Structures are given as structure tokens and as C-alpha cells.
Amino acid sequence: MSIIAPSILSANFAALAEEIKDVEHAGADWIHIDVMDGHFVPTLTFGPLVINAVRPATKLTFDVHLMIERPELHIPSYIAAGADRITVHAEACVHLHRVIHQIKEAGLPAGVALNPATPLSVLEHVLDDIDMVLIMTVNPGFGGQKFIPQSLQKLRQLRTMLEARGLGDMLVQVDGGINADTASLVTEAGANVLVAGNAVFNEQDRAAAIAALR
Numbered sequence: 520m521s522i523i524a525p526s527i528l529s530a531n532f533a534a535l536a537e538e539i540k541d542v543e544h545a546g547a548d549w550i551h552i553d554v555m556d557g558h559f560v561p562t563l564t565f566g567p568l569v570i571n572a573v574r575p576a577t578k579l580t581f582d583v584h585l586m587i588e589r590p591e592l593h594i595p596s597y598i599a600a601g602a603d604r605i606t607v608h609a610e611a612c613v614h615l616h617r618v619i620h621q622i623k624e625a626g627l628p629a630g631v632a633l634n635p636a637t638p639l640s641v642l643e644h645v646l647d648d649i650d651m652v653l654i655m656t657v658n659p660g661f662g663g664q665k666f667i668p669q670s671l672q673k674l675r676q677l678r679t680m681l682e683a684r685g686l687g688d689m690l691v692q693v694d695g696g697i698n699a700d701t702a703s704l705v706t707e708a709g710a711n712v713l714v715a716g717n718a719v720f721n722e723q724d725r726a727a728a729i730a731a732l733r
């Protein structure tokens with residue numbers, strides 16, 4: 520059974536707390552929070568102050584996807600704001616191993632995200648240290664983009680790599696262009712955590728949208 524994590528990037532920012540409560544009641548498992556800095560990705564979203572402001576809206580896991588440069592400088596602020604788990608981009612970390620351990624030493628599960636053009640080989644020496652791999656199925660920076668079909672081959676390769684290392688229980692998250700059609704393709708290829716922005720927040724019946732993803 521997949522974990523469903525609606526991305527608040529597609530929510531109504533003027534009513535963020537209500538939007539979070541709404542998807543919780545609709546059956547969301549985690550709340551996916553896209554932090555973008557306008558440098559690592561072109562878009563600028565929000566930071567710890569906004570996350571902290573919506574923290575009381577739910578007890579669901581805040582799954583924070585940091586699309587920012589030099590995440591090591593900001594990780595303590597995101598933890599203080601209420602992040603329950605943090606994912607950093609391999610491309611944004613000169614010292615990826617150190618950043619992973621910074622998150623874990625603070626007591627949070629650590630994820631590593633890979634852009635579509637980044638090979639799985641960057642994970643080779645950190646795979647035993649992490650809790651989740653995020654395979655980006657679009658280029659990060661925007662909601663509502665089209666799923667990149669080559670991601671399926673990457674997911675299958677990751678699944679093989681994980682089994683070979685005895686890490687078959689690892690969480691494998693996908694993010695970008697996930698809807699009821701692509702959800703079945705990615706789960707078949709090995710994903711077990713599905714992020715969806717538009718496919719949840721742009722639907723009138725969000726419970727039906729989440730059920731369709733599941």
C-alpha cells in the first residue's frame with residue numbers, strides 16, 4: 520500500500536491551514552512541503568515561518584522537500600518549524616554524507632532527491648545511511664508538469680540496486696506529474712510514496728482523488 524503525500528504547492532496559499540485539514544480528512548498520509556529558494560530552482564515558495572504557522576493544522580507527517588542551495592545552513596530552522604522528515608537534493612549538497620548525518624543526528628529520517636538527469640550512482644556510498652530516495656519524475660521547480668516516462672526505468676534500476684543491497688524496505692518516493700494513470704506505472708516500477716499536487720488539490724472531490732491514487 521502506497522503512502523500518499525499531497526503537495527501543498529498546488530493548494531490555495533491564502534487558506535493553507537484549511538487546505539491541509541481538508542486533505543487530511545480526505546485521507547492523506549503525509550503533507551508534502553516544497554521549499555524552493557529561487558536559486559536551486561527558479562521558483563521561490565516559503566520558508567520555516569510559514570511551515571511553523573501551519574504546523575498546528577494537523578498531526579500528519581510534514582515531509583519537507585528542500586529544493587535549496589546549502590541546505591545545511593537551514594536544516595535546524597526547518598526542524599524547529601515542525602518538519603518531521605527532510606529530503607535534500609544530491610545536486611545541492613557538496614557534502615551530501617555530512618548533510619544526511621546532520622538530519623539523522625537531529626533525530627529525523629533523511630531522504631535524498633535526484634533530478635531526472637542525475638544518475639543513481641550518486642547514491643552508492645550513502646544508501647545505507649538514508650531512509651528514503653526521492654526520484655524526481657519532473658524537473659523540480661513547478662507543479663503541474665508532465666511526468667517524464669524515462670523515470671520508470673530509473674525506478675526499476677533503483678529497485679534492483681536496493682534488493683541487491685538488502686534494502687528492499689527502503690521508502691522510494693516519486694514527485695511530479697503523478698496522477699491516477701501514472702500512479703499505477705510508478706508503483707509497478709517500485710515506488711511506494713506518491714507525491715501529488717495538482718492531482719489532489721485541483722480536484723473538487725479530494726477524497727476520490729486520493730483513493731484513485733491509492
Ligand SMILES: O=C(CO)[C@@H](O)[C@H](O)COP(=O)(O)O
Binds near residue numbers: 528529551664714
Ligand atoms: O517538488 C515538486 C516540484 O518541484 C512537487 O512536489 C510538485 O508540487 C508536484 O506537483 P504535481 O506535478 O503533482 O502537480
Ligand SMILES: [Fe+2]
Binds near residue numbers: 714
Ligand atoms: Fe516536491
